[in-house]
Amino acid sequence: MKFMHAVAAVTAIALSSSAMAQAKPEQLIKWRQSVMQVQGWSMARIKANVEGTYNKDQVIQAANILHATADGGLGSLYTAGSEKGSGWHDTQTKPELFTDGEKVREVAMTFSKEANELVRVAATGDAAAVKAQFGKVGQACKGCHDKFRVEEKK
Amino acid sequence: MKFMHAVAAVTAIALSSSAMAQAKPEQLIKWRQSVMQVQGWSMARIKANVEGTYNKDQVIQAANILHATADGGLGSLYTAGSEKGSGWHDTQTKPELFTDGEKVREVAMTFSKEANELVRVAATGDAAAVKAQFGKVGQACKGCHDKFRVEEKK
Numbered sequence: 001m002k003f004m005h006a007v008a009a010v011t012a013i014a015l016s017s018s019a020m021a022q023a024k025p026e027q028l029i030k031w032r033q034s035v036m037q038v039q040g041w042s043m044a045r046i047k048a049n050v051e052g053t054y055n056k057d058q059v060i061q062a063a064n065i066l067h068a069t070a071d072g073g074l075g076s077l078y079t080a081g082s083e084k085g086s087g088w089h090d091t092q093t094k095p096e097l098f099t100d101g102e103k104v105r106e107v108a109m110t111f112s113k114e115a116n117e118l119v120r121v122a123a124t125g126d127a128a129a130v131k132a133q134f135g136k137v138g139q140a141c142k143g144c145h146d147k148f149r150v151e152e153k154k
Numbered sequence: 155m156k157f158m159h160a161v162a163a164v165t166a167i168a169l170s171s172s173a174m175a176q177a178k179p180e181q182l183i184k185w186r187q188s189v190m191q192v193q194g195w196s197m198a199r200i201k202a203n204v205e206g207t208y209n210k211d212q213v214i215q216a217a218n219i220l221h222a223t224a225d226g227g228l229g230s231l232y233t234a235g236s237e238k239g240s241g242w243h244d245t246q247t248k249p250e251l252f253t254d255g256e257k258v259r260e261v262a263m264t265f266s267k268e269a270n271e272l273v274r275v276a277a278t279g280d281a282a283a284v285k286a287q288f289g290k291v292g293q294a295c296k297g298c299h300d301k302f303r304v305e306e307k308k
Contacts, residue, residue: 022202023198030191031191031192031194031195033188034187034188034189034191034192034195035188035192035195037184037185037188038185038188038189038192038223040185041185041188041189041231042226044177045227045230048176057227058227058230061222061225061226061227062226062227064222064225064226065219065222065223065226067222068215068218068219068221068222068223069192069219069222071215071218072215072216072218072219073199073211073212073215073216076199076212077195088242
């Protein structure tokens, strides 16, 4: 089931003729940069919870957002023609993302798997287990960033 | 259950002493502007599906993102001190959002209720029913924007 979710999420990349194909590259880039921010917010919330006062509801909310976006068909935001351009800022996506389908599938499925597991663990309210799984989700984020994201200029 | 979700989402506004209270206003504003974009993306996807070729999986993905963000504790992004400032751009949040708790609660609960219902309808794959519920979600978005969002300068 989880596997199928990930497959559905990733195969959206192939759907360049999808319903959203008419969106302009600038809009697609803005949307994907926004998704990354929302995922960053969710990760920051969980980090604050596992390092500070633990609030089970907050962690569940953040995990659900990570899960929904991980399985949300993000691939449809990386259509041909959006390799270059600017949304909120210049795209940081490397050209390889648009050509290395096998690796994209791999990092996307890892992220989906770990985010799904985070939702499961968050429901238990076990802060230590959440902390451990949070680390795995962070590694999944990093796995994609290392491969497909241009480093931010400092 | 749905009601409780909404309450959990809304009461986060009161938690100015929450784990995320240390985030800078600029970051909070960037995050909330990003959430709005991600919701806009999800709405655009559903619109494209109900007006064009219907893809059940895409609609479910988009509905799940709307649901997860609607119940995601967005109130924690509107803490005291973030009334003014700039994230991706100047905040469009009206000052009333920070003072009119009763109305905020009302619009947030309406959005939560309609997004939850959208998830339920999306699972049926009934395009006509999704179109109708999509309209109700759009009204919920508008209900909040009309009350609490400064119009974009053209």
